[in-house]
Amino acid sequence: MLKKIKIGLLHGINYIKKNLAIRIPCIYLIPKPQAIYLIPSIKCNSKCIMCSFWSKKDVTLSFKQWQKVIDNLYDWCGPYVKINISGGETLLPGVMHQVISYCIKKFPLTGIVSNGFLIDKKEAKKLIQKNFNNINISIDGNTKKTVNMIRGQPFAFKRSRNAIKYLVNEKNKQKNIQKLLLNLLLWD
Numbered sequence: 001m002l003k004k005i006k007i008g009l010l011h012g013i014n015y016i017k018k019n020l021a022i023r024i025p026c027i028y029l030i031p032k033p034q035a036i037y038l039i040p041s042i043k044c045n046s047k048c049i050m051c052s053f054w055s056k057k058d059v060t061l062s063f064k065q066w067q068k069v070i071d072n073l074y075d076w077c078g079p080y081v082k083i084n085i086s087g088g089e090t091l092l093p094g095v096m097h098q099v100i101s102y103c104i105k106k107f108p109l110t111g112i113v114s115n116g117f118l119i120d121k122k123e124a125k126k127l128i129q130k131n132f133n134n135i136n137i138s139i140d141g142n143t144k145k146t147v148n149m150i151r152g153q154p155f156a157f158k159r160s161r162n163a164i165k166y167l168v169n170e171k172n173k174q175k176n177i178q179k180l181l182l183n184l185l186l187w188d
């Protein structure tokens with residue numbers, strides 16, 4: 001509870017500073033970021049028609065370099081800045097995985113975006129236990145046909161839908177208050 005009040009206060013102060021800084025030119029009023037978006041890797045298991053990440057070579061920093069970036073962000077912003085991690089698919093093994101694990105230890109407000117393809121019951125349990133601030137699952141369409149066509153994968157709709165089901169069940173089981181968000185795009 002106290003932690004939540006502290007986060008709220010820090011965000012509130014930052015918000016006021018941001019609005020004052022627009023009106024009064026003063027170096028001390030420059031606010032720190034309230035949210036930071038990281039894309040540690042563009043490696044993806046989807047082949048979406050509106051995105052070319054999956055067809056590109058994944059050129060990224062090494063984990064050691066990412067650690068430095070994250071440590072610098074921590075020193076600058078403190079632990080209560082929102083960190084949103086997306087890609088690429090965030091649950092693929094490799095640098096992405098390492099960056100997420102490192103971030104969640106340093107920043108309690110870390111959240112991830114996923115297409116949900118890799119979330120089975122076991123993975124859902126692990127994800128809810130990690131206590132992310134938010135887990136966003138994207139579904140691009142409202143019918144099986146559309147989702148599979150947009151994602152370029154015949155299993156896309158089924159896997160994303162199941163991922164949501166597993167996460168909700170696990171969240172209820174663990175009585176966890178983290179946010180599960182559904183990014184829904186309607187194309188039909």
Ligand code: SF4
Pocket residue numbers: 044045046047048050051052053054087088089115
């Ligand atoms: S899931 Fe996201 S990153 Fe992957 S191909 Fe689709 S839009 Fe691109």
